[in-house]
Amino acid sequence: MTPLNLFLLLSALLFSIGLAGALTRRNAILVLIGIELMLNAANINLIAFWRFGPNPEALTGVMFAIFSISVAAAEAAVGLAIILAVYRHNKTTNLNQIDTLKG
């Protein structure tokens, strides 16, 4: 088993946990956390493919990861702000009860 496979396994595990969390949790914040987990799984993949890829001298993977993390941070900030706003409006963070965008 090459180290790359181990990394990929880890990331797959992480992604699955995140996905499961995002799909099953009713609390919006926990869904957000699940999403963050999935993002980080992707980051691990990026780093891993860079490290074991053909051209590890160029810092492309790291760059990608850093971008991704900063985007995730921004996204988390916006997401939390939205959740706060939604909470203020609906007095709940239970996603099952927030269905005003229904078609």
Added chain:
Amino acid sequence: MSWIVHNLWLVAALPFAAGGVISVMKQRQRTLAAGLAVGSMALSFVLALMAFVQVLTSHGEATRQFSNFAWFQFGAEWVRLGWLLDPLTAVMLVMVTFVGLLIFIYSIGYMAEDENFKRFFCFLALFAGAMLGVLIANNLLLLFMCWEIVGLTSYLLIGFWYEKPSAAAAAKKAFIVTRIGDLGLFLGMAWLYAQTGTLLFYDAGRGCLEANALTTLAMHTTVFGLTLSSAIGILIFCGSAGKSGQVPLHVWLPDAMEGPTPVSALIHAATMVAAGVFLLARVYPLLSAGVTHGMTTTVALQVVTWVGAITALFGALVAVAQWDIKRILAYSTMSQLGYMMIGLGTGGVSVGMFHLITHAFFKALLFLGAGSVIHGCHGEQDIRFMGGLRKAMPVTFAAYSCGMLALCGVPLFSGFWSKDEILHSAFVWNLSRGPFYIGAIGALLTAFYMTRQMIYVYAGTTRLAAESTHGEHGHSGAHESPKVMTVPLLILAVPAVVLGFFGTPVWPWFQSFLEGDTANVSFGALGGAFPLMIVSSLIVFVGLGLGWLLYGRKLIVDVGALDRIESAQPGLFHLLSGAFYINELYAATVVRFTLVAASVSAWLDRWIFGGVVRAISTIFVLFAKVDSFADTHVVNRGFDAGCGSVSYGGSFLSKLQAGKVQRYLKFVGVALFVAVALLFWGGKA
């Protein structure tokens, strides 16, 4: 060219200007209006005299002078107008201004009580201007224009008492009937213009009445084998016939007596109606063009003669059975105009014109006398209600008698000479004696009906007071008219008596003046004319005697008494008093035809032309209906079905949009799985 030829237009322009000024004046400025009209007429009279002297003192070629000017332009050509001074114009000018002036003065008295005094003088002055314009015109177009304005003023004056429906109707009738003739004149004018390229009568060799143009016109023939000159001449004669009340366009003239009596005297006796004869005299070179080419007369002149003869007889016959003093004179005028036509057709310009001039004076005198009688009888016009006026109105009686004797043609009075000349030329006419015999019978009838009228009006005792059913009169009994009316009568009586001596066979001054010669006294000429003169005198005396026999021997006393002819021959009398029922005939034919044509035309409009349009639009509307049916039931239904399924699909799809975030995420997850699976296995295939 002398001053007067240059400024001849002033003769016509002065009355015109006076009329224009009067038209904008106030209703109550009566004295000023009458003064302006009379003053302008007096000035015109002076100018006319100057023109007359000018012609009198010139000889040969110089007797005809003209002054032309350019008026307007079409294409490369200019239309030129002008005025003309020749013996014909000069004589007519003097006659019209003189008679006109007297009638103007007379009107001051006659119309004194009318509230529209000012308007009357306005129209009268306009009439005089237009009439003088007809006389001086050196262009058929200018003549026609003035001619039409004369017709207009005649229309306005006949309808002067517009509140009387009969006057308004008579005015309309006069205008329309004369216009029928004028259309002939209009076409003749267009034709003449097209053929000769000018409407100037005289233009130093290029005019349409000068040798160049006339020879071409006389050479070419057109429809019915007429020469061009004759065909055009006949069309022009249509205009004359309308204006001069010739059969069959005479019907307006008796009705025109609805106008005030001075108007009847001036327009419908002395001047306007004679304008028709004047027009023919003016275009006589055209009418007689071709005579030198072996023929003795032209078709146009024959037409003129025969129409004149028929009219002369017709008018005289009808005048016998009239009751209205003015209608008798009107039919008499018609008849006399017929004589002028005979004279013109058989004897030439001078014969016709001489009678025109003498007739103008004595007929104006008669009409003014009749006006004086009507005035004296408080508006009564029916001779059955008159009688005995000789004592009540001695001055009028005296003057009227002069006029009557002149009209009858009693020897030595002016009418005798002129009528005799016409009969003479008709007698020597080489085509037919018909016009002569007709003229002779007419002369007899003239003497007869005038005697009848004189006896009815002046003899015996008055029947005026006796009538009580016929209108109401404030004061009974007739009275003599004021000086302002009788003096013109007396003045007119003079030429009515003596004017004939200017044209006797012995000294034919008038005839030679018109032809530009000098007259010589020759008693030899009397010899040729003498037998005929005896005959015509006899005829006149027979007429007078017959009249006296029927009416004078036993005077009429009773107002309701039948006429002597009526009691003897009622059918004949009614036929005559109904003027041969020509009016009724026209009403039943021409008028009805026009009215039917009008309603047919309106019907065509409504049902045929309009019908086609309506049919087309109905077809379009039908199409639209079909279209809208197809729309609602075919197209719309299909659309509705389509729309229904689309909206159903929409509502189905919108159910996916549940608003549950995690369900969306599940879709994403499943989609991801499918995508990965496809990449994994599908990618290799």
Added chain:
Amino acid sequence: MNAFPWLSLLTALPVVGAGVVLVAGARSDRAARFLSVGFAVGALCIALLLWHGFDVNVGGMQLVEQHAWVPALHIQYHLGIDGLGLSMLLLSAIVTLISLGASWKIEDRVPLYFALILLVEACLFGAFTALNFIHWFTFWELCLIPAFFLIKIWGGPRRTPAATQFLVYTMAGSVAMLLSFLAMYLAANTFEFEELATIAQSGRLLPSLAASSSWMHLTPEHLGLVIFAGVFLGFAVKVPVIPFHTWLPDTYAEAPTGTTILLTGAMSKMGLYGFLRILVPIFAPQMQSVLTPLLWMAVATVVLGSLSAMAQTDLKRIFAYSSINHLGYCLLGIFAAVRYAGSDAQLLTQRAAALSGTMLQMFNHGITAATIFWFVAILETRSGGARELSDFGGLRRNAPVLAGMMGIALFSSLGLPGLNGFISEFLIFKGAFPLATWATALCTIGLLITAVFILNVIQRVFSGPLQERHSNFLDLSGKEQMLLAPAIALMFLLGLDPQILLSHLNATVLQLTNTIKF
């Protein structure tokens, strides 16, 4: 004065005026009335200025403005006037003023009414100056729209069908004309009137038509006739020529009298203008080949028009038919002028007489008919809307001045010498008689019947005993007399000195007479 775009300015002025009237008139009707009169007077001043600066010796176009508009389709903004266009401009300006005068008593939606009248004026100006088909056609059609609303909103009780008939009928004619011009465009590749005329006169139009639209296997001659028929229809409806006239009596009778004045005084001239500007230069051979039916149409227009007028009892309908009758003389003049080809001096003279008469008659009829309808409007307002002949009688007693002035206008319409109508009718008959003798002779019946119904109107309205209900009928006031006097004076002026107008028309007439050669 050549460099300045006078003609564009003239057309634009009433449009601006309409806007100003709408805006400023919103507050007071009085302002709307006076402003519109102000703009109309301005337009008249410009027209008079053009009249003054016009070079009477030039037969062709003057004051030309030419700019590309839609180059791909050879559509140009092309303006210019010759004598005919100039006289029509002047006529439109005068008639608009008369129309405004006669509309003074309108009370309903005043600013809109007056703005629409100004718009009609602008369209008239546009149509009488345009020299490119598309440019001209735009104005020709635009003109209908304000007219339609004028009839539809302010008209009489049956205004809706009348307005619709007016719009649809005229539109149908225009469509036929548009198709014909498109066919010609395909053949000649131009919309310019002058170029089309040159091509047609050189005989190249028919072959290229046959090449470009060989439709239904027609011979070039027949194809030419079909194309001609389309254009003819457009103008025949507008004039109108009997039997294409049925829209006219209803429209004239139902339209508010001020609008009727515009319709008869100026808009009816657009049709005749088209005859002279387009049909005669381009389609003279086609006209000649169907001349007999055309002459019959002219005779029918004259005679049936007058007979129908005689059968009417409504004043407005009488004068509507009288309008048809009077324009019939113009048709007679035009058709007679194209009777014979060739250019010998005699023929040219007759043709010049007929065409001069036609152009003069267009102007004269405009003035006279407009004035008569103005008088009808006065009678209508004073009698509380009565228009039947039997509603009147004996008015002369109370209103002598009205009777006198209206009498002058009526006699002008009758063609009395000394007033304007006579000279034009004389010239037409003078020119037409040798060219089309029998048709001309038949047309004299129209002259007679005209006299009959006009005298009938005078008799029924002014003569006889005064009717009780008109015992308070007012004569013209001093102000009204002052307003009407110029129109009456113009009748006398043109009747006594027609050279005023003819001097400006003559060069154009000469040029037109020379184009009829084929």
